[in-house]
Amino acid sequence: MGPPRYRAGLEVLTEWTGIINVEDFVNSQLQLIIELQKLDRRIFQILDAQRKAPELLQSAESPLQDILSRLQTLKSTGESLATQQRSSERELATQEDSLHKVRSRLSELKTNKEYQAHLFEIEQARKKKSSIEESVLEVMERVEENSTAAKELEEQAGEAQKVFDAEKLRLDSQSAELGKEIADLERQQQVVADTVEKPLLTRYNRLKTLRKGFAVAEVHDGSCGGCRLQLPPQLVAEVRRGDELMDCSYCHRILFMAHHLEVETLD
Numbered sequence: 001m002g003p004p005r006y007r008a009g010l011e012v013l014t015e016w017t018g019i020i021n022v023e024d025f026v027n028s029q030l031q032l033i034i035e036l037q038k039l040d041r042r043i044f045q046i047l048d049a050q051r052k053a054p055e056l057l058q059s060a061e062s063p064l065q066d067i068l069s070r071l072q073t074l075k076s077t078g079e080s081l082a083t084q085q086r087s088s089e090r091e092l093a094t095q096e097d098s099l100h101k102v103r104s105r106l107s108e109l110k111t112n113k114e115y116q117a118h119l120f121e122i123e124q125a126r127k128k129k130s131s132i133e134e135s136v137l138e139v140m141e142r143v144e145e146n147s148t149a150a151k152e153l154e155e156q157a158g159e160a161q162k163v164f165d166a167e168k169l170r171l172d173s174q175s176a177e178l179g180k181e182i183a184d185l186e187r188q189q190q191v192v193a194d195t196v197e198k199p200l201l202t203r204y205n206r207l208k209t210l211r212k213g214f215a216v217a218e219v220h221d222g223s224c225g226g227c228r229l230q231l232p233p234q235l236v237a238e239v240r241r242g243d244e245l246m247d248c249s250y251c252h253r254i255l256f257m258a259h260h261l262e263v264e265t266l267d
């Protein structure tokens, strides 16, 4: 059986650690909330990453979506070109038919005048036919171009799909890893939180919410590591003495100094 958690405060702590002075107790509480902050910061980071995950997935998919939408446009162009081609071909067949009919009337002609008129009629019908033929060829060319472009784009879509699938797999496994990590961190956080004095924990949690996860700050060269403002020398001296947990006068974060971490009071 391990030592009792020191949620009961100084008495229990003294009982099992032999810590008898208030500085050591304050120091041990400080170490706990610093540890709690480390856990909370990582939890915060993970929650942030999880919030951004759908956005990442969406942006990983966007090249593929872009290609697919261009492909869709090409396909509908292809369909309308095919309709155009069929209608031109029908028109051509009709025109060929009427040219044939005009030509077959040759035997009915009696006079030279009629013959001349007939030749003119044939010429007109031939011209019309060749103009329709041209437009059939033009449409066929566009159909060909369109289908080549669609084939190229389909290949690109296949590649983009592969890239996206791999990225999705990576993001999914990352998300599963983070899910495991956060469950583990939350368990650790619970254990540490249970050992912090209740009023201090309340103070810590309130600050954590107000200060976006940074409730505890180290004093550097007389300044608060949280808000960077210069602290009154008297306050710095009190933090150094360490017989009470002191707040930054400006951002109210709980202050500590490097030496608080170096002294290992808890085994």
Ligand SMILES: [Zn+2]
Binding pocket: 217, 224, 225, 226, 227, 228, 229, 248, 249, 250, 251, 252, 253
């Ligand atoms: Zn501050």
